[in-house]
Amino acid sequence: MKTEKYIMKTEKYIMKRLFLCSSFADVADLLPELVGKERGTVTFIPTAALHEEYNLYVEEGRTALERLGYTVEELEITQATAEVIEQTLERNDC
Numbered sequence: 001m002k003t004e005k006y007i008m009k010t011e012k013y014i015m016k017r018l019f020l021c022s023s024f025a026d027v028a029d030l031l032p033e034l035v036g037k038e039r040g041t042v043t044f045i046p047t048a049a050l051h052e053e054y055n056l057y058v059e060e061g062r063t064a065l066e067r068l069g070y071t072v073e074e075l076e077i078t079q080a081t082a083e084v085i086e087q088t089l090e091r092n093d094c
Contacts, residue, residue, distance in 0.1 A: 019031060019035075022048075023057045024057070024061030024064055025061050028068060032068060035094055039069035039071075040070065040094065041072075041091070042072050042092060042093065042094045043088055043092040043094065044061070044062055044073065045077055046074065046076065047076060047077050070094070073088060073091075073092055075088045
């Protein structure tokens with residue numbers, strides 16, 4: 001029965017594209033090719049940089065997204081509830 005609940009719940013989700021990298025500014029020009037020419041909203045998750053002494057690449061990545069014309073919404077997943085994470089990911093295009 002747990003499996004049925006899980007399957008029913010996952011059916012409501014629409015697959016979105018996920019772009020993972022360690023330094024987005026270095027590969028930013030690849031994003032429009034992967035997600036299309038339309039600009040929209042991006043969920044920016046900087047969580048991996050929390051424990052790094054050097055994390056300037058986070059701001060560089062955010063700036064690169066804005067330079068490409070995307071609206072950036074930051075989501076720190078270690079500080080958000082599951083509900084907030086779900087709502088944010090559903091609300092944004094990428």
